[in-house]
Amino acid sequence: MASYDMTPKIAPYLDRHLLFPLLEFVQERQLYPDEQILKSKIALLNKTNMVDYAMDIHKSLYHADDVPQDMVERRAEVVSRLKALEEAAAAFLQNTNAAQELRADKQYNLQMFHDRYQIGAEQIEALYQYAKFQFECGNYSGAADYLYQYRALCTNSERSLSALWGKLAAEILMQNWDIALEELNRLKEIIDSKSFSSPMNQVQSRVWLMHWSLFIFFNNDNGRTQIIDLFSQEKYLNSIQTNAPHLLRYLATAFIVNKRRRPQFKEFIKVIQQEQHVYKDPITQFIACVYVNYDFDGAQKKMKECEEVIINDPFLGKRVEDGNFSTVPLRDEFLENARLFIFETYCRIHQRIDMGVLAERLNLNYEDAERWIVNLIRNLKLDAKIDSESGTVTMEPNRPNVYEQLIDHTRPLSGRTYKLVGQLLEHTQAQAAS
Helix, strand or coil: CHHHCCHHHHHHHCCHHHHHHHHHHHHHCCCCCHHHHHHHHHHHHCCCCCHHHHHHHHHHHHCCCCCCHHHHHHHHHHHHHHHHHHHHCHHHHCCCCHHHHCCCCHHHHHHHHHHHHCCCHHHHHHHHHHHHHHHHCCCHHHHHHHHHHHHHHCCCHHHHHHHHHHHHHHHHHCCCHHHHHHHHHHHHHHHHCCCCCCHHHHHHHHHHHHHHHHHHHCCCCCHHHHHHHHHCCHHHHHHHHHHCHHHHHHHHHHHHHCCCCCCCHHHHHHHHHHCCCCCCCHHHHHHHHHHCCCCHHHHHHHHHHHHHHHHCCCCCCEEEECCEEEECCHHHHHHHHHHHHHHHHHHHHCCEEEHHHHHHHHCCCHHHHHHHHHHHHHHHCCCEEEECCCCEEEECCCCCCHHHHHHHHHCCHHHHHHHHHHHHHHHHHHHHHC
16 A cells, blocks of 8 residues: 555655654554664654654664764754753743733734843844744744744744744644644735745645645544635645645545535546546546546445555544544545445436345345435435336436536636646746746
8 A cells, every 4th residue: 555655745745843643654554664664754853853752763773772972962962052042032931921911913012022021133033943943852832832922023024934834833743723723724814915925936835735734624623624625726726736636635535525515526527537647546536437437337446445545544544632543434434425426426327227226236225225315316406206116216317508518618717827827937937047
């Protein structure tokens, strides 16, 4: 199943600290040799301040009680730097009540801190450096608190944005999903604003935001709806197609497990069809089998592969609760709804359905199968008649009118235009740079 592992594709879009939960997951699932994963962890830790953690992994990897001298020296350097930053940020750290007096008005905060605590630009910069250092040490709670204070005082938009990314990462790592969702929405609002940097940076930031959002959406009660609302937006879907088609796996899963059929699904099927040559996995192929090729035998085979993909995906197969990995029922929901997708489509394209065949495929007795299809017809408002004597269901054809067909064919034009403009801007910027 390592061939379906998304970690190598996702890693370039994550902060290195966010990679540790993914490595823990693939290690638990034994998708790679332990030695390979431990070496990857050390490589990540060497660029952070979590030296003690790196030492522990080194001992476990090489079955030794001692660690290299450079690790010992690195630890001493981190401790010394931490003390220096504590002294520089002492004005904040010693005034524990200062954070409670912060308001939405930054100018008020700046003046208040200057008058009451003699805190100026130098101390505010020290607070940022201290918060960043705390994050690199793995103290995510402290980092989140200090970054919140810093953003309430910072007037530099770029540095404030960097602090917001850091706070989002800290809240994700602490599994504060509701707070993380609030930070995610703040970040999205800034990225989507007209004043945000260049169009190229805007696209790159959207791609990063979508990758980070996976932690939140698949651990939030309403996340499966929220991921559809975000990823299906025209600008975000275009960014997926252009920069990160592997994210189609998660959008496809969200559409399948969502209890209510979303209006964006029809357009998403076209995207799946367009991107098959760029990216495909059992989940996207399942949708193609059902809605593009009408290959129901192929869809049933893909369902088995989908089950394995979900079990071995760090976002779909597990989630973290109270520090421990625990299985979530997403796999069961997926399989149940996937079967429903198959039979909904089957009922729509076949004029006559044998109830006995349907009962056999559903693994139900005849009476239960009859009730199931009656409910299906009622819920989907299908034009159908049940003939109890012959044991069949007759489906009336339901064809869209010419106006609906015209709308369907012209709807993608705006998205293609957006992509063309984006490519033209990139080309113009490249020429200007050269």
